[in-house]
Amino acid sequence: MLDDVDLGNRRLTIAGRVRPLDDVTLRLLLDWLEHRRRRWPNTANLHLLINNQTANTTSRASNHWVSAPMRGQDATLERLRVDRQLEEAMVKGPDPLHLAEVFGLDEKTAMRYADSAGALLQQAAKQPSQ
Incomplete structure (x- = not known):
C-alpha cells in the first residue's frame, strides 16, 4: 500500500x-x-x-x-533475492543477526548466507591484489 x-x-x-x-x-x-x-x-x-x-x-x-x-529471464526474482542477500552480507559483514533483521530470514538461512559471505571474503583476502 x-x-x-x-x-x-x-x-x-x-x-x-x-x-x-x-x-x-x-x-x-x-x-x-x-x-x-x-x-x-x-x-x-x-x-x-x-x-x-x-x-x-x-x-x-x-x-x-x-x-x-x-x-524467461536469466535474472529470476529468486536469483535476484539471493544475490541481494549475499551482497548485503558481504558489504555489511557476515552478521547473521543483521541479515535476519533486514530480510526477515530465519536463523538457519541467515547463518548460511553469513557463512557463504565470510568464505567469499576470506577467499578474496587471500588473493593477490592486481
Missing part, C-alpha cells in the same frame, strides 16, 4: 516488516511513483502497484502481472 512507503526515512513495510531502502531500490521506487502519478493522476487506488485494469478500482494488481515480465 502507499502508506507502507516511508520515503523520508528510506523504509518500506512489506508483510508487516519494516525494511530499509538501498539507493537502487529507492531510485526505482521514486521512478515508479512518478510514473504512477503521471499515468493515473486521478486514481483513488491506494495499492502501490497498479495497472490499467486496477487504476480505476481499489484492488491490487495480480500476481501474474507482477511476475510475468520476469518469466
Whole structure:
C-alpha cells in the first residue's frame, strides 16, 4: 500500500516488516511513483502497484502481472533475492543477526548466507591484489 512507503526515512513495510531502502531500490521506487502519478493522476487506488485494469478500482494488481515480465529471464526474482542477500552480507559483514533483521530470514538461512559471505571474503583476502 502507499502508506507502507516511508520515503523520508528510506523504509518500506512489506508483510508487516519494516525494511530499509538501498539507493537502487529507492531510485526505482521514486521512478515508479512518478510514473504512477503521471499515468493515473486521478486514481483513488491506494495499492502501490497498479495497472490499467486496477487504476480505476481499489484492488491490487495480480500476481501474474507482477511476475510475468520476469518469466524467461536469466535474472529470476529468486536469483535476484539471493544475490541481494549475499551482497548485503558481504558489504555489511557476515552478521547473521543483521541479515535476519533486514530480510526477515530465519536463523538457519541467515547463518548460511553469513557463512557463504565470510568464505567469499576470506577467499578474496587471500588473493593477490592486481
